[in-house]
Amino acid sequence: MERMLVLARHGQSEWNLKKLFTGWRDPDLTPLGVEEARTAGRWLKAQGSQFDVAFTSNLKRAQNTCALILESMGQSGLETIRSEALNERDYGDLAGLNKDDARERWGDAQVHEWRRSYDVPPPGGESLKDTAARVLPYYIQHILPRVMGGERVLVAAHGNSLRALVMVLDGMTTKTIASLEIATGIPLVYHLKADTTVESKLILDKDIDAAD
């Protein structure tokens, strides 16, 4: 039985381009972000993947990425389930601020701690631990049963909501998670064992031949 789970961060958003903390704000993809999503779909198609169901967040950069991936795989209209549980971490009072300005104001170390530590929340926002506390129950209750039932599942979401998931799948610690970055538009292709742990992981980047 194929237990395939593909995690894809959205393509570049308008606020990624402007280097603004985004969180639950809802900017759209840039033209580059649209292209990244289409390319991800082409890569997945080139390696023979098809999906049975897709999950995405309540934010349009992830929803549009999901739709563009499916479109370039010839799978537009596939069942797609949206949930706020998969949203980006809430960046609280930092949302809308420029990341370079924040580093000047609070210092590199503090800003890095807010962005990448496990349990230090940004002011008024969610830590990765808080984010995991909503992503993981949703994964266990809604996504994992579909994967274990033999369906091929796409999850199009966000840097930090996916870090919460990868932390568990890859068995990372609260320390090693601090150095994990998830690139825009690069799908992570997992196959799971019958006990729900990871059998294989492939990072689908440009080394994969995906000529049109």
Ligand SMILES: O=C(O)[C@@H](CO)OP(=O)(O)O
């Ligand atoms: O601003 C955000 O919402 C996220 C993702 O772009 O930023 P960071 O990488 O700093 O967690």
